[in-house]
Amino acid sequence: MRDTPAAGAASVEPFIDAHQHFWNLAINPYPWLQDETVPNFRYGDYSALRRNYLPEDLARDTAGCAPVKTVHVEAEWARANPVDETAWLTQLAAQTGRPTVxxxxxxxxxxxxxxxxxxxxACAIMRGIRNKPVTAARREDARRGVPGSMDDERWRRGYALLARHGMSFDLQAPWWNLDQAAALARDFPDTQLILNHTGLPADRSEAGLAGWRAAMAELAAQPNVAVKVSGLGLPGKPWTQADNVPVIRDAIAIFGTERCMFASNYPVDSLVASYGTIVAGFRAAIAIYPPEQQRALWHDNAARFYRL
Incomplete structure (x- = not known):
C-alpha cells in the first residue's frame, strides 16, 4: 500500500501544505487519540495515529518533498481549553519553525x-478557526435548521465574531450539508470560508459524485469560498491516482485554479498513503494547467488565503 516517502514526488516546486497536524500525547490532551474512540472514523481503524506526531516526524515523512510552509489545523485538543493548543503550537513553532501559521x-x-x-x-501566527458544526451522517438524513448546525442562529452569532478578529473559517462538512455552507458564505461575505478535504466525496458511485459536484458548484457560487484539496483517501484502499485525479480535477474545474490549494492532512492521511504519493497525485492532476496556475495551486493561493 505504501511507497517510499518521496516516490514520484521529485522536482516539485516550492509548495505550502495548507492542512497538517501535530500532537504530543505524553503532555497534551487529545481524547480521540488517548482514552476515547471515534465511531465510524472515515478511514476505519486509526490506531496507528495513537502516537506522538511532531515536526521531526513530518520532516521524516516529507523527505525529498518537503513543504516550505505549513498550516496547522486544530487537532481535536480537549475542548475545555482550546487556546491552550494554540499556546503549545506557538512554542513549537518558535522552537522548530513548524507550523508556520x-x-x-x-x-x-x-x-x-x-x-x-x-x-x-493574541497569537501572532493565528489565522483562523475550525469548528465542526452539526451535520448529517448520511445524505438522506440531511436537514436544515438543526441546533448546532450552520443554520443555528446561536452558532451564527459566534461565526459573526470572526470578522472582528480578521479570522477565516475552516469548514469540515460532508457535501450534502454544503447548501448550509453556501448560505453561510452568502450571509457573511466578509469572512473567508475554506472548505476542508474537498467536500468529503467518499461516495464514488456515479450518483454520489454527481451529488458532490452539484453541492460543490452551489458553494463555489459564493466568491468568498476556497477549497483545500485533501482528505481523498477511501477506507480499506490505498490512495491511487486512478481514484483521485478525476476528483481533484473536478474540484479545480468547479472552484477555479485561483481558489484551490494543496493540503496533505498529515498524519491522518498516512493511513491511506505516503506523503510522496499524495504529492505525486496532486502534481499529476494539475499537470494540465499552465505553470502560473500550477504555482497558484501549489503555493500562492495558500499564501494568500492564510496570509503567509
Whole structure:
C-alpha cells in the first residue's frame, strides 16, 4: 500500500501544505487519540495515529518533498481549553519553525466564544478557526435548521465574531450539508470560508459524485469560498491516482485554479498513503494547467488565503 516517502514526488516546486497536524500525547490532551474512540472514523481503524506526531516526524515523512510552509489545523485538543493548543503550537513553532501559521478551535455556540477568540487572536501566527458544526451522517438524513448546525442562529452569532478578529473559517462538512455552507458564505461575505478535504466525496458511485459536484458548484457560487484539496483517501484502499485525479480535477474545474490549494492532512492521511504519493497525485492532476496556475495551486493561493 505504501511507497517510499518521496516516490514520484521529485522536482516539485516550492509548495505550502495548507492542512497538517501535530500532537504530543505524553503532555497534551487529545481524547480521540488517548482514552476515547471515534465511531465510524472515515478511514476505519486509526490506531496507528495513537502516537506522538511532531515536526521531526513530518520532516521524516516529507523527505525529498518537503513543504516550505505549513498550516496547522486544530487537532481535536480537549475542548475545555482550546487556546491552550494554540499556546503549545506557538512554542513549537518558535522552537522548530513548524507550523508556520495556526487554525485554532472555538465552539461557536459556546457562551465563552468571545473570550476564546480573543485568546487565539493574541497569537501572532493565528489565522483562523475550525469548528465542526452539526451535520448529517448520511445524505438522506440531511436537514436544515438543526441546533448546532450552520443554520443555528446561536452558532451564527459566534461565526459573526470572526470578522472582528480578521479570522477565516475552516469548514469540515460532508457535501450534502454544503447548501448550509453556501448560505453561510452568502450571509457573511466578509469572512473567508475554506472548505476542508474537498467536500468529503467518499461516495464514488456515479450518483454520489454527481451529488458532490452539484453541492460543490452551489458553494463555489459564493466568491468568498476556497477549497483545500485533501482528505481523498477511501477506507480499506490505498490512495491511487486512478481514484483521485478525476476528483481533484473536478474540484479545480468547479472552484477555479485561483481558489484551490494543496493540503496533505498529515498524519491522518498516512493511513491511506505516503506523503510522496499524495504529492505525486496532486502534481499529476494539475499537470494540465499552465505553470502560473500550477504555482497558484501549489503555493500562492495558500499564501494568500492564510496570509503567509
Amino acid at each position: 495556526i487554525v485554532g478551535h472555538a465552539q461557536l455556540d459556546r457562551g465563552d466564544v468571545e473570550e476564546v477568540l480573543a485568546g487565539h487572536a
